[in-house]
Amino acid sequence: MDKKIAVMGSGYVGLVAGTCLADLGAQVTLFDVDEEKVAQLRRGKIPIYEPGLEDILSPAVESGNLNFTTNEAEALTGQDGIIIAVGTPKRADGSCDIQYVLSAAEMIGANIESDTVVINKSTVPVGTGELVYKQVNSALEERSDTEAKVEVVSNPEFLREGSAVGDFMEPDRVIVGSEDGSACDFTAELYSSLDCPVLKTGLRTAEMIKYASNAFLATKISFINEISNVCEMVGADVVEVAEGMGLDHRINRDFLGAGIGYGGSCFPKDTEALVEIAGQAGYQSQILNSVIGVNHAQRKRFARKIVSTLPEEEDLQVGALGVAFKPETDDMREAPSIDIIHDLQAEGIEVSAYDPIAMENARQVIRDVDWAESPEEALRGMDALILFTEWDEFLELDYKKVKEWLKRPVIFDGRNCLPMEELIEMGFDYYGVGRGIDRLDEILSYRYLFAEPKEKD
Numbered sequence: 001m002d003k004k005i006a007v008m009g010s011g012y013v014g015l016v017a018g019t020c021l022a023d024l025g026a027q028v029t030l031f032d033v034d035e036e037k038v039a040q041l042r043r044g045k046i047p048i049y050e051p052g053l054e055d056i057l058s059p060a061v062e063s064g065n066l067n068f069t070t071n072e073a074e075a076l077t078g079q080d081g082i083i084i085a086v087g088t089p090k091r092a093d094g095s096c097d098i099q100y101v102l103s104a105a106e107m108i109g110a111n112i113e114s115d116t117v118v119i120n121k122s123t124v125p126v127g128t129g130e131l132v133y134k135q136v137n138s139a140l141e142e143r144s145d146t147e148a149k150v151e152v153v154s155n156p157e158f159l160r161e162g163s164a165v166g167d168f169m170e171p172d173r174v175i176v177g178s179e180d181g182s183a184c185d186f187t188a189e190l191y192s193s194l195d196c197p198v199l200k201t202g203l204r205t206a207e208m209i210k211y212a213s214n215a216f217l218a219t220k221i222s223f224i225n226e227i228s229n230v231c232e233m234v235g236a237d238v239v240e241v242a243e244g245m246g247l248d249h250r251i252n253r254d255f256l257g258a259g260i261g262y263g264g265s266c267f268p269k270d271t272e273a274l275v276e277i278a279g280q281a282g283y284q285s286q287i288l289n290s291v292i293g294v295n296h297a298q299r300k301r302f303a304r305k306i307v308s309t310l311p312e313e314e315d316l317q318v319g320a321l322g323v324a325f326k327p328e329t330d331d332m333r334e335a336p337s338i339d340i341i342h343d344l345q346a347e348g349i350e351v352s353a354y355d356p357i358a359m360e361n362a363r364q365v366i367r368d369v370d371w372a373e374s375p376e377e378a379l380r381g382m383d384a385l386i387l388f389t390e391w392d393e394f395l396e397l398d399y400k401k402v403k404e405w406l407k408r409p410v411i412f413d414g415r416n417c418l419p420m421e422e423l424i425e426m427g428f429d430y431y432g433v434g435r436g437i438d439r440l441d442e443i444l445s446y447r448y449l450f451a452e453p454k455e456k457d
């Protein structure tokens with residue numbers, strides 16, 4: 001591939017996309033306004049934890065295909081395409097803040113000197129691509145030194161933190177949306193060596209595909225979490241329920257793991273943004289509001305389960321394994337552990353915690369935790385083990401030893417990932433999510449089957 005590409009934003013998406021495109025043969029300049037981040041990258045230090053990234057980043061730098069800069073003009077002139085991959089955080093009202101995208105667009109208009117394809121990878125409300133086009137053009141109009149033109153393409157990114165490199169290199173699909181056919185073709189060519197379908201759509205449709213996809217996945221998670229709550233009440237096991245459901249190819253097993261709800265930088269922000277987008281357009285989303293509500297309640301429910309299960313004693317202490325919203329990432333944005341730990345602390349329970357890589361970021365967002373250097377240090381003398389993140393390291397622990405470390409052999413498994421039967425056999429009190437065993441006596445009374453029919457209003 002002989003294309004020259006600038007990537008604006010060297011965060012999770014920009015850094016991975018830029019490095020992967022350089023690996024595929026493009027000449028990539030990664031540009032970020034964060035000087036410290038760029039300085040780190042220049043020193044060969046990757047500012048995020050992302051498995052496999054280092055393996056392709058160093059060779060890409062050495063081959064001359066990848067370089068980093070904070071200089072706008074150096075980054076943005078002479079490129080065939082410019083990818084926007086800046087943050088689109090949530091505003092206080094849940095809507096999506098596109099200020100960084102628009103300021104990137106302004107920089108493009110202020111710097112390009114020849115026709116350029118502007119490719120937006122940031123997740124943005126439907127219609128933002130047209131605003132980007134306007135913003136670039138209004139900056140271009142202020143200049144008399146260029147006749148450069150742009151076309152805007154929406155090329156949403158679907159990579160997941162923790163498996164981002166593999167997701168980028170082996171995507172299920174690539175979406176390119178634009179009103180300009182040749183800009184669509186240009187963007188599609190960036191991915192021509194990958195073995196995946198490329199769907200070409202209009203600009204707005206591509207922007208909507210990203211939100212609809214994330215909202216659907218969040219819906220699957222909240223759906224199975226709601227089913228897990230019913231399972232708990234009626235004595236069914238949600239792990240087996242999900243397995244039975246998932247064998248139906250129309251349903252599929254993915255994203256049917258019940259637990260403490262979704263977190264991270266995308267699902268919470270994107271579901272809320274879609275509710276706002278729909279609302280602004282005059283449509284009140286019923287499903288998505290429920291999805292968000294169930295997700296929020298799931299964290300509260302787990303904290304309540306811990307508080308109501310542990311004895312009413314003063315000086316209770318629990319040890320948490322994992323705090324990131326999922327394994328293989330140090331991203332703490334909207335991790336369920338934050339709310340749950342703060343709820344436990346509000347009940348007077350002290351928390352110690354260990355995470356293989358997310359503790360540095362976690363210290364910024366979780367108060368008053370005793371951070372430990374190992375699982376043993378986090379669990380020794382504790383009244384219970386709470387598992388928030390299903391890191392392999394925790395699945396591989398010797399639970400005979402764990403039982404010796406703990407003061408009480410109690411486990412709250414927020415991810416249903418530990419071997420329940422084995423742990424119960426070893427003498428643990430095990431509480432998962434949606435597995436019913438903690439209320440067996442009540443369930444076996446069959447009361448819910450014989451309840452009097454309610455009078456209708």
Ligand SMILES: NC(=O)c1ccc[n+]([C@@H]2O[C@H](COP(=O)([O-])OP(=O)(O)OC[C@H]3O[C@@H](n4cnc5c(N)ncnc54)[C@H](O)[C@@H]3O)[C@@H](O)[C@H]2O)c1
Binds near residue numbers: 033104
């Ligand atoms: N993180 C994910 O897993 C993921 C997956 C798919 C899509 N997305 C979307 O991709 C976008 C980026 O997400 P992220 O997680 O990489 O964000 P991030 O916060 O990790 O990185 C954003 C970067 O953009 C830089 N930046 C801000 N303004 C800039 C400008 N004008 N020019 C150059 N750089 C600028 C920031 O300094 C920061 O380094 C968001 O819209 C997000 O919703 C994220």
